[in-house]
Amino acid sequence: MNRTAAPLRVGVVGLGFAGETHAKAYQKLPGVEVVAMAGLEEERLNQLTAELGIPNALRSWEELVALDDLDIVSVCTPNFLHEPIAVAALQRGRHVLCEKPLARSSAEAQKMVDAATKAGRVLMTAFNHRQRGDVQTLRRYIDAGSLGRVYHAKASWMRRRGIPGMGSWFTSKNMAGGGPLIDLGVHVLDMALYLLDEPDVLSVNAATYAELGPKGRGGRVDDNKMQVSSAYEVEDMASAFIRLRGGGTLLLEASWATHSSAGDDFGVTLYGSDGGAEIKVKNYNWEDTLRIFTDIAEVPAEVRPLVTRGEGHLAVVRHFIEVVRSGDWSAHVGQEGLLRTRVIDACYASATEAREVVLAAMS
Numbered sequence: 001m002n003r004t005a006a007p008l009r010v011g012v013v014g015l016g017f018a019g020e021t022h023a024k025a026y027q028k029l030p031g032v033e034v035v036a037m038a039g040l041e042e043e044r045l046n047q048l049t050a051e052l053g054i055p056n057a058l059r060s061w062e063e064l065v066a067l068d069d070l071d072i073v074s075v076c077t078p079n080f081l082h083e084p085i086a087v088a089a090l091q092r093g094r095h096v097l098c099e100k101p102l103a104r105s106s107a108e109a110q111k112m113v114d115a116a117t118k119a120g121r122v123l124m125t126a127f128n129h130r131q132r133g134d135v136q137t138l139r140r141y142i143d144a145g146s147l148g149r150v151y152h153a154k155a156s157w158m159r160r161r162g163i164p165g166m167g168s169w170f171t172s173k174n175m176a177g178g179g180p181l182i183d184l185g186v187h188v189l190d191m192a193l194y195l196l197d198e199p200d201v202l203s204v205n206a207a208t209y210a211e212l213g214p215k216g217r218g219g220r221v222d223d224n225k226m227q228v229s230s231a232y233e234v235e236d237m238a239s240a241f242i243r244l245r246g247g248g249t250l251l252l253e254a255s256w257a258t259h260s261s262a263g264d265d266f267g268v269t270l271y272g273s274d275g276g277a278e279i280k281v282k283n284y285n286w287e288d289t290l291r292i293f294t295d296i297a298e299v300p301a302e303v304r305p306l307v308t309r310g311e312g313h314l315a316v317v318r319h320f321i322e323v324v325r326s327g328d329w330s331a332h333v334g335q336e337g338l339l340r341t342r343v344i345d346a347c348y349a350s351a352t353e354a355r356e357v358v359l360a361a362m363s
Helices: 017-027 042-052 061-065 079-091 106-119 133-143 180-195 313-326 335-353
Strands: 008-013 032-038 056-058 072-075 095-099 123-126 150-159 201-209 237-244 249-255 264-272 276-282 290-296 299-303
Touching: 008 017, 008 061, 008 313, 017 032, 017 042, 017 072, 017 313, 032 042, 032 061, 042 056, 056 061, 061 079, 072 079, 079 095, 079 106, 095 106, 095 313, 106 123, 106 335, 123 313, 123 335, 133 180, 133 264, 133 276, 133 290, 150 180, 180 237, 180 249, 180 264, 180 335, 201 335, 237 335
Parallel strands: 008 032, 008 072, 032 056, 072 095, 095 123, 150 249
Antiparallel strands: 150 264, 201 237, 237 249, 264 276, 276 290, 290 299
16 A cells, blocks of 8 residues: 555446446546446446446455455445445555445444544545535635624525435435435535534434325436335435534425425525525536625625536545545544434434434434
8 A cells, every 4th residue: 555656546336327427537537547346237337347448347346345456445336335345445455435425324434434543544425516616616705704603504405306216225224324314415414514614513403204205206207226126215305403513503404305396406505694605506507506695885795706617526536536645544534424424313313203312412
């Protein structure tokens, strides 16, 4: 692992959108080689490795992790495989970039963080949406003090019809860990906490609903996920009220299916003592999504900054590689991903028990 002059050698586990995106991102960076991909779908595996010029096409993640002379493993699999793959890779001395959520539960995520700490290796969660141009622009406004003290925020990802795979691993509680809250909500939770500069989360009060999915309604028209004959075992909507240290609050909403005007829409709204802001993204658009609200000469004013698209996964992978190359790994052992899983865990516990859950009591 001390081959500083040699290219970093990467193995990617998973053949879906995330796996392909990770592989292509690595290939755009100098001094990085994707040397292996692993996945169960043989036709897709052969097609992807041929298209991307990746020499090793493997059917199991165990084979990939066991490869000699591997520096990095990207975990781009269903949620239930994140922890076993990451822990095995870390124990073999690999650095790990894992798709969100870090794990199905905070217990699994803690095992991953412990493995990274013990191995002295990097563990990072791929939160690609914080790399959007509008999020990065708003972060600069906040860092400049333009909003003052942000005391309340809203973060949501709402779909009209977007259950990602009826009967697939997505709708299996055991395989996925939950529904839209752990799938989409974790993205906008990350965006909000990132913009708020990582405040401590004190407690949550949440509710979950399964009104459409169990009736076979709300699925995506272009659904092509691998079927595992799972019943619909997860929520199709969730809402949570989150208390933050310092008196701030955050309202979190996530849905795969609602009778609403939503398409595939997400965003964050911030209310500050000196200004406010909102990011509204409809169907993954990136232009004209950011508004800043302030007063100019005591008159309410609205600013619409010009933003770039942002680099998404490429920025995530670039940052990950920079951290690996820096040699300063002790601060990058998956703590952000672990915090998000703790919040999601608390939300599910609150919804199940119909009460407020204090995070400190769950530690």
